[in-house]
Amino acid sequence: MSPTSPVVEGPVTTWRIGEVAKLTGVTTRTLRYWEQMGLLAPKGHRGAGERFYSDTEVDRVRRIKELQELLGFSLAEVKVVLETEDVLDRLRDAYHADPKPAHRLRVVERAIEANDRLLGRLDDRLARVQAFREERAAKARRLRDVAVDIRAGRAPRQKERG
Secondary structure, eight states, X not given: OOTTOOEEETTEEEEEHHXXXXXXXXXXXXXXXXXXXXXXXXXXXXXXXXXXXXXXXXXXXXXXXHHHHTTOOOHHHHHHHHHHHXXXXXXXXXXXXXXXXXHHHHHHHXXXXXXXXXXXXXXXXXXXXXXXXXXXXXXHHHHHHHHHHHHTTOOOOOOOOO
């Protein structure tokens, strides 16, 4: 079987750990580490402890990578995002499980709270990134000023001390 050929078990496609690693561009060691951290759980285990994953877990691996690479999140931050998304998924199921307006309102209010908590964390991170960016922009301005002074034959201005 080729490294990216899934095992089809009835209507469900499953992937071995090595196949998931190859599909997603992470190592099997990384997948095991993420499992230890509670970020990822294999669909199940076969004989001799061999892990297998469904397309849902493969998508989760891709989501973890996206949060790390695109947004620069630490694994702890990734875990918070994933846990919030899992809560929201469960709340969506709970919402559809009972059509009573009072039940649905409670579920929606809980979803709002969970989402708002995550938004608060994201806002905090964005503020820290913005502050870091502003520091770098100020440094760039100072360096450009020094370059202008040097080109003009002047001694670079000294930073004021205060």
